[in-house]
Amino acid sequence: MSRSVVVVGGGLAGLVAARHLAEGGADVTVYEQRETVGGRVRSRRRKGCLLDVGFQVLLTGYPAVRRELDLEALDLRSFKPGAVIARPGQRSVLSDPLRDPTAAVDSLTNSEVTMTDKLRTLALRQDLSTREFSRLLERPDASIRAWLREWGFSERYLSNFVAPFYGGITLDRSLSTSKRVFEYTFKALSEGGTAVPAEGMGAIARQLADRATAAGATIETGEAVTELTPKRRHAVVDTDTDRRAVEAVVVATPPRVAARLTGVEAIPTEAVGCVTQHYRLPGGPPLDTGKRILLNAGDTAPNTIVPISEVAPEYAPGDDLLLNATFLGEAAFDTPGDALAETTRETLDAWYPERNFDDLERLGTDRIEFAQFAQPPGVHDSLPDVRDGGRRTYLAGEYTEWSSIQGAMKSGRKAAEAVLEDV
Numbered sequence: 554m555s556r557s558v559v560v561v562g563g564g565l566a567g568l569v570a571a572r573h574l575a576e577g578g579a580d581v582t583v584y585e586q587r588e589t590v591g592g593r594v595r596s597r598r599r600k601g602c603l604l605d606v607g608f609q610v611l612l613t614g615y616p617a618v619r620r621e622l623d624l625e626a627l628d629l630r631s632f633k634p635g636a637v638i639a640r641p642g643q644r645s646v647l648s649d650p651l652r653d654p655t656a657a658v659d660s661l662t663n664s665e666v667t668m669t670d671k672l673r674t675l676a677l678r679q680d681l682s683t684r685e686f687s688r689l690l691e692r693p694d695a696s697i698r699a700w701l702r703e704w705g706f707s708e709r710y711l712s713n714f715v716a717p718f719y720g721g722i723t724l725d726r727s728l729s730t731s732k733r734v735f736e737y738t739f740k741a742l743s744e745g746g747t748a749v750p751a752e753g754m755g756a757i758a759r760q761l762a763d764r765a766t767a768a769g770a771t772i773e774t775g776e777a778v779t780e781l782t783p784k785r786r787h788a789v790v791d792t793d794t795d796r797r798a799v800e801a802v803v804v805a806t807p808p809r810v811a812a813r814l815t816g817v818e819a820i821p822t823e824a825v826g827c828v829t830q831h832y833r834l835p836g837g838p839p840l841d842t843g844k845r846i847l848l849n850a851g852d853t854a855p856n857t858i859v860p861i862s863e864v865a866p867e868y869a870p871g872d873d874l875l876l877n878a879t880f881l882g883e884a885a886f887d888t889p890g891d892a893l894a895e896t897t898r899e900t901l902d903a904w905y906p907e908r909n910f911d912d913l914e915r916l917g918t919d920r921i922e923f924a925q926f927a928q929p930p931g932v933h934d935s936l937p938d939v940r941d942g943g944r945r946t947y948l949a950g951e952y953t954e955w956s957s958i959q960g961a962m963k964s965g966r967k968a969a970e971a972v973l974e975d976v
């Protein structure tokens with residue numbers, strides 16, 4: 554008789570777990586409370602445009618991404634390495650001369666960052682290329698700011714480039730996040746591409762769901778799990794409409810829900826969030842960033858502006874330009890959508906004095922309170938293991954690794970392997 558397993562949550566971790574469990578011969582049901590799978594990685598259509606939840610990208614250098622996804626089938630649209638550092642009346646490209654020779658001259662002559670800092674970046678790149686991804690979360694920890702200062706990087710480099718760029722990745726412009734997150738993402742950015750699927754980030758979750766169902770898993774959407782009752786020989790799973798006894802449960806919800814369902818205190822529940830707005834500029838024309846994001850070096854709001862349809866033309870119809878802007882910090886959550894949109898328009902007007910942004914049309918505002926769990930230095934040392942859920946209960950989710958697509962997928966696979974080994 555095959556082993557019965559319920560996976561709670563159809564985000565990336567839950568979908569990866571379901572696939573490996575089903576491939577291992579288990580009888581798997583995924584309960585996902587929303588009508589669609591993907592959790593924090595979803596997309597929707599608005600006025601012919603494709604809007605992801607917030608601004609997210611796929612780093613193809615992540616080991617779990619290479620292992621779990623058919624990247625070719627995702628039809629990826631790639632960003633160019635680096636970014637455009639913007640301030641009123643001034644825009645300059647800072648790229649990786651080793652990966653983007655066409656921008657080498659611009660990068661080497663970019664006056665936002667000193668030559669010494671550019672050379673240190675190459676040394677850091679070399680240092681990380683000799684280390685394995687699997688060991689990075691075990692290294693001694695410090696804040697990104699303290700660690701880069703220790704490496705000798707200047708305050709100017711930190712504020713002009715690192716704060717908006719890595720602050721955009723960690724959703725923490727103060728750079729107080731664990732440097733392990735910096736190391737992992739820096740290495741992945743150096744060794745792989747940065748991309749979005751032509752059909753939006755949600756296509757990643759759809760592919761994982763298709764792979765799970767092809768392996769034999771059942772995915773029930775619109776069905777929330779309300780309670781878990783582990784017993785010695787089985788676990789009872791209550792949903793909105795049903796009750797089942799199964800041999801094992803994999804809890805792949807966001808961390809706060811996982812903490813509530815399991816009572817495991819080691820699950821991190823503190824959050825970092827962001828507010829992302831999506832805009833259409835009818836008829837374009839392009840912003841001349843050459844498929845790069847714009848970093849706000851002159852101010853903090855918005856932190857970044859991304860001409861996403863220049864990277865993936867499928868995101869907007871015809872010649873329209875689709876942009877998104879991300880605001881970090883608490884204040885953005887209390888600011889009305891029209892005021893945020895006005896800030897973006899004023900910022901674009903200042904960065905591009907030669908252009909007019911009066912036609913900028915706001916398509917949506919994502920206020921994401923729990924985008925990632927907070928990752929201060931040392932946090933990864935106390936995260937729970939996939940086996941720490943208690944009797945018959947396993948944990949899967951970024952919160953057992955680190956907050957990222959990589960962390961979620963790796964955790965899903967590890968949880969499935971643990972269940973198949975134990976049950």
Ligand SMILES: Cc1cc2nc3c(=O)[nH]c(=O)nc-3n(C[C@H](O)[C@H](O)[C@H](O)COP(=O)(O)OP(=O)(O)OC[C@H]3O[C@@H](n4cnc5c(N)ncnc54)[C@H](O)[C@@H]3O)c2cc1C
Nearest residue numbers: 562564565566586592593607610778924950951957958961
């Ligand atoms: C705005 C934003 C930007 C980000 N940028 C990046 C990036 O660029 N690169 C990167 O690698 N990572 C990024 N991340 C982080 C990454 O998206 C997450 O770490 C990852 O998707 C988490 O996956 P998960 O499966 O662990 O959890 P989730 O995606 O949260 O999935 C949990 C699932 O459980 C479901 N659920 C909740 N409660 C119940 C219940 N009671 N019953 C049934 N189902 C339930 C939820 O609906 C959800 O589908 C970003 C996240 C956000 C939000």
